[in-house]
Amino acid sequence: GANQQVTGQAVDNADNSASATVSGISIDKTPPSLSGAPTTPANSHGWYNGDVTIQWEASDGLSGIDPSTMPADSVITGEGDNLSASASVSDKAGNITTATVGPIKIDRTPPVTTASVPDPFPSGWYAGPVTLTLNALDTLSDVDVTYYSVDNGAPQVYSGPFTFSLGGVHEIRFWSVDNAGNVEDSSAADHVITIKIDNIPPTITGFASPAPNGNGWNNTPVTVTFYCQDNESGIASCPDPVTLSTEGANQSVLGTAKDNAGNTESTTVGGIKIDLTPPVTASDAPPGWTNNAGVTVNLSATDNLSGVAQTYWQLDGGSTQTGTTITVSGEGIHSLTFWSVDNADNVEGAKSAEVKIDRTPPQITLQWPGASISDGQSFYFGDVPPAPTCLASDALSGVNGGCTVSGYGTSIGSYTLIATAADNAGNVSSETIRYTVLPWTLRGFYAPVDMSTGSTLIYNVVKAGSTVPLKFEAFKGNTELTDTAVVVQPPKAQLANCAGGAAADEIEMTATGGTSLRYDTTAGQFIYNWQTPKTGAGRCYLVTVALQDGSSISAYFKLK
Incomplete structure (x- = not known):
């Protein structure tokens, strides 16, 4: 206590006593109290991330604190989870107290966060959502929370791997905070990851050139060109132009575009129709000459692909007409030019045909080697003029095969002599002469027959x-014939049926009198002395004398 006193009494041996009091005695045997506390509290996790100042407080209820021993503030500068600060203080009685403040947990080092994502395409792009994994590490106070932000947007708490699907190019920054409140530097280059997601296929369009005509056809090779576009990752490949040079309908070209994220898009340019071959037109114009008053020529055009669009023609160099039926009239050689165009605008090379019309028969001229025959004239046998020949001419198609004469004859009868000629168009011309050949007159047999x-x-x-003696006369009209050459020699003798007079068989006739046949100028008649067969009594004979014109007389004889 303080201000204590002590009274002491001394007694000698004489029992004398004396007392004295000593006062102002202060005794302090209790050490002072000493406590320390951080000047700032730890965070909610009990951690500091910087120096910690310990402020000391001391008290002593008796002697009081020796001011010279009062400790100054302690500063903890290290790092660890069991740091402390110690201090000592003395009271005025010399009692000493030492105190320690701890554990103090200081973490000065921010955590380290890394990010992992699947490997992108070589172009650095992804074609779809990306799973992002953040790994944070703090070796002291441990990680409190990890954040990320997209394109410097509001921080988001990372709770585990997440899928990022926002298309385009985006920056994801990430950082962590440990339990000491140390914040990782999110601005560091290694704390940002760029994710490029292109989940939209590129666009591809194709165009055929040259454009088809109004019928949808081309008559030249067609080149298909593709145009590709991608607004995100960009185009990795776009098809080269493709040229179609083969004929055919409904041809198509497939093109595929690919962007740098691997997305593909295809398109087909179809309906391409190519016809490189002109149509073929034929005509049924008669191959040669014709004698028709009008000739209808039909044109027939074919085209195996695009089909025939129109057929054109010109007649005799006139204006161009359309259609497939042409009527040609008038004599002469007509020139027809024709061609067709198909639906692909292929133009056929002009073809030509001739339509040759001749309606005029050829001209005939009879040529007589001597006397001529007039129509209706009559001649006795042997007096007919020699046969004529004929010539024919034709100013257009020409004579076909020359001129022929038919119907001429010199035997007895009526004749129609016809000279005929035809031209190459089929026109036939003829000259007709009718005449008659009269027979001679044969009279006889005279007596004795x-x-x-x-x-x-x-x-x-x-x-x-x-x-x-067989006696007879021959006359040509009123003129008597005296030349034995007019008689057919020898006369004929045929066995005859005695009952009915039908001729049965012919026997050889013999003559007497020096000549077989003679003309008796005195009697004015022909005489043929027939010697009858020496055998064959009872047989009958039919004896006939004929002239060169065919006239004849006959008589029956019976042998006895």
Whole structure:
């Protein structure tokens, strides 16, 4: 205590006593109290991330604190989870107290956060959502929370791997905070990751050139060109132009575009129709000459692909017409030019045909080597003029095969002599002359031979082996014929049926009198001395004398 006193009494041996009091005695045996505390509190996790100042407080209830021993503030500058600060203080009685403040947890080092994502395409782009994983590490106070932000937006708490699907180019910054409140530098280059997501396919369009005509056809090769665009990752590949040079309908070209994120898009340029071949037109114009008043020519055009659009023609150099039916009239050689165009605008090379019309028959001229024959004229046998020849001419198509004469004859009868000629168009011309060849007049047999009359048969009975004079006359009109050449020699003798007079067989006739046949100028008649067969009594014969014109007389004989 303070201000204590002590009274002391001394007694000698004489029992004398004396006392004295000593006062103002202060005794302090209790050490002072000493405590320290951080001047700033730890965070909610009990951690500091900087120096910690410990402020000391001391008290002593008796002697009081020796001011010279009062400790100054302690500063903890290290790093650790069990740091402390110690201090001592003395009271005025010399009692000493030492105190320690701890544990103090100081973490000065921010955590380290790394990010991991799947590898992108070589272009650095992704074609779809990306899973982002953040790994934070703090070796002292441990990680409190990890953040990330997208394109410097509001921080978001990372709670585990997350999928990022926002298309385009985006920066994801990430950082962590440890339990001591140390904040990782999010501005560091290694704390930002750029994610490029292109989940939109590129666009591709194709165009065919040259454009088709109004019928949808081309008549030249067609080149298909593709145009590709990608507003995010950009185009990695776009098809080269493709040229179609093969004929055909409904052709197409497929093109595929690919962006740097691997997205693809395809398009087909179809409906391409190519026809490189012109149509073919034929005509049924007659190949040669014709004698028709009008000729209808039909044109037929074919095209195996685009089809025939129109057929054109010109006649005799006139204006161009359309259609497939042409009527040609008028004599002469007509020139027809024609061609067709198909639906692909292929133009056929002009073709030509001739339409040759000749309606005029050829001209005929009879040529007589001597006398001529007039229409309706008559001649006796042997007096007919020699046969004519003929010439024909035709100013257009020309004579086909020359001129022929038919119907000429010199035998007895009526004749129609026709000279005929045809031209190459089929026109036929003819000249007709009608004439008659009259027979000679044959009279006889005269006596001694009797002639049958009507249906009555008269048999001249003669002795076998005897000679019978056959007498007769021949006249050409009123002119008597005296030349034996006009008689067909020898006369004919045929066995005859004695009952009915039908000719049965012919025998050889012999003549007597020096000549077979003679003309008796005195009697003015022909005489043929027929020697009858020496055998064959009872047989009958039909004896006939004929002239060169075919006239004849006959008589029946019976041998006895």
